[in-house]
Amino acid sequence: MPQALIVRHTSFEGAAGFRQPIEAAGYAFARIDVLDPTFSEADFLSPDLLVLMGGPMGVYDRDAHPWIGGEIARIAERLDGGLPTLGVCLGAQLIAAALGADVYKGPAPExxxxxxxxxxxxxxxxxxxxxxxxxxxxxxxxFDLPHGCELLASTDRYRHQAYRRGPTLLALQCHPEMGEDPRIARWIDGGAAEMAAAGTDADTIRAEYAAKGPGAVAAGRALLAEWLAELG
Incomplete structure (x- = not known):
């Protein structure tokens, strides 16, 4: 059975809606957290699929999060081998950094x-x-689009929303895995300042999550199922 390793950068940003298509594609599901004492030794080359999830930190926050540099180095080694890798939000930014692109603060939160x-x-x-x-x-x-990668999607605020390199690398700045996971409450509870800077608030996000979340996660699952099928 092929193995999928999910890297969590915080306990409240897991595979969420993506778990179902990963398991449906026949992968055995495992995860590791960056604060796990064994994380610095985790093998990024053996898994058949590596999934890098989001997190509230920035790629440039290396003093506060000393594991970032080591993770980027291991991602780069995996990508050098053309091994199947998916990045979501922070995961997409870590992949960009591993491919030599700059990652930096945007004009305003989205x-x-x-x-x-x-x-x-x-x-x-x-x-x-x-x-x-x-x-x-x-x-x-x-982030800047990494050399050799192809842009796939944008929003009005942020141009680089999805990119790929060949069939084995897919990176998503948005969160199509989220829409039904109750851990959204942790995002909202800790995000008052970010939401205000983005021109929104907790009540609005809760209402949107209830109304639009199921359709969003259904689209995300369809996306991931097709990408996994293309991996063969």
Whole structure:
């Protein structure tokens, strides 16, 4: 049975809605947290699929989070081997850094439900499932598109919402895995300042999550199921 390793950068940002398509594709599901004492020794090369989830920290916060540098180095080694890798939000930023791109603060936080716009390449990829579907955004950082990668989707605020390199690397700045996971409460409870800076608030996010979340996570699952099927 192929193995999938999910890397969690905080306890309240796990695979969420993505777990179902990963298991449906036949992967045995395992996870590791960055604060696990064994994380610095975790093997990023053996898993058949590596999934890098989100987190509230920035790629540049290396003094506060000394594990970041080591994780980026291991991601780079995995990508050098062309091994299947998926990144979500912080995960997409870590992949960008591993590929030599700059990661930095954006102009303002992007928080709430909004559609991404796939370009022509995106419409010919699994990312097309996100077209016209409001999905959750929760980030304030962005990145340059890594060399050799192809942009797939954008929003009005942030151009780099999804990118890929060949069939084995997919990175998503948005959160199409989120829509039914109750851990959203932890995001909201700790995000008052971010939400205010983004022009939204807790009541609005809760209402959007209830109304738009199921459709968003359904689109995210369709996207991931198709991408996993293309891996063969």
């Amino acid at each position: 928080i709430g439900f909004a559609s991404v716009t796939p370009n022509a390449a995106g419409l010919a990829s699994p990312v097309r499932h996100l077209a016209d579907v409001p999905v959750l955004h929760w980030h304030g950082d962005t």
